[in-house]
Amino acid sequence: MKILDIAEIVRQTGLPPSTLRYYEELGLIEPVGRHGLRRQYEPDTLMQLALISLGKAAGYSLEEIAGMFGGNGEPALSRPDLHARADRLEQQIRELTALKNAIRHVAECPAPSHMQCPTFQRLIRLAAKRQARQGARRA
Amino acid sequence: MKILDIAEIVRQTGLPPSTLRYYEELGLIEPVGRHGLRRQYEPDTLMQLALISLGKAAGYSLEEIAGMFGGNGEPALSRPDLHARADRLEQQIRELTALKNAIRHVAECPAPSHMQCPTFQRLIRLAAKRQARQGARRA
C-alpha cells in the first residue's frame, strides 16, 4: 500500500480534488504518476498537505508556503530564516493567547461595557502590541 | 483630547483611510461625527481596530468579526459561544506551537530528508491532528 489514489487523499484530508489540482498548479504538491487519468500520490503527500494546512492557519499565503518547501516537500530555507519564522510564530502565539484570555474574560466579567473594563483593555493592549508595525500580512 | 481625526487613527494604526471606510461599510466601526467631511472617531475605536486585527490573525473573516461585536464594539455573544471560541483558539494555539517546534527542529536536525525524519513526522502529525475535520475555515 505504497501509493494513494487521489480519491484516498480526498477521503483522508477532506480536500476536494479541485483543490489538489490547484495546489499542484502552484507547485505545492506533485503526483507520482497516473492510473488512467487519475493522479496517484505518495503517502508523503499527506504530510505535505498537513504542512500546507498548518501554514495557512499560521497566515502564510500559498505562494509563501510553496517558497518554504520545494514541490518535493523538502524545506528550502536557511537556518536563520527558519528561526526567524519560528520567532514570528511565537509572537503570533502570544497574540492568540492574549485574545483567548480576553474572550474568556468577557465570558466571565460582569462589567456593563467591556470596552471600558480595564482588565479587558489590558489584555487587548497586550495582544495588539506591535500590531501597528507592518500590516499583519494577510489573514 | 477626546476625539480622534481619521488622520490620527491612520497614524496610530498604520491602516489606510480606505480600509477604515471599508470597515465602516461592513459595520465594524462607526465614526462619532465629521469635521467637514473628515471622519472623527472615539478613542475606543483604536481598541476595536486592535480587536479586528487580532481576529484576523486568528483567521476570522471580517463578517464573523462583525458578528461578534456590534458596531459599538460591545461583544454580542452568549457565554457558551465565547467559551467555544476560546476553545477553538486554544486548539489553534496548540497547532501553531507544534508548527513552530517542527520548524525549529528542521533548523537543527541534520537528517537528509525531513519528510522521513520520525521526529518531524511526529511533530507535524501532532499539529495536524483533527485537521481533516471540517476544512480549517478560511486561512
Next chain:
DNA sequence: CTACGAATTCAAGTCAACTTGAGGTCAAGC
C-alpha cells in the same frame, strides 16, 4: 480669499484561493 493638501464619494479594478461548468476519458463492474 485663494491655493493646497488630504479626505470624501462611488464605481470599478485587483489579487488570492478556490469552485464551477462543459465536454471528455478511463477502469471496473455487470
Next chain:
DNA sequence: GCTTGACCTCAAGTTGACTTGAATTCGTAG
C-alpha cells in the same frame, strides 16, 4: 462490450478584502 461514476482539462466565475481613480469638498496656511 457497454454503462457508469469519478476524475480529467481548460476557461471562466466567485468571494473576501481591499485599492485605485476621477471628480469633489473642505479646513488651514499664507
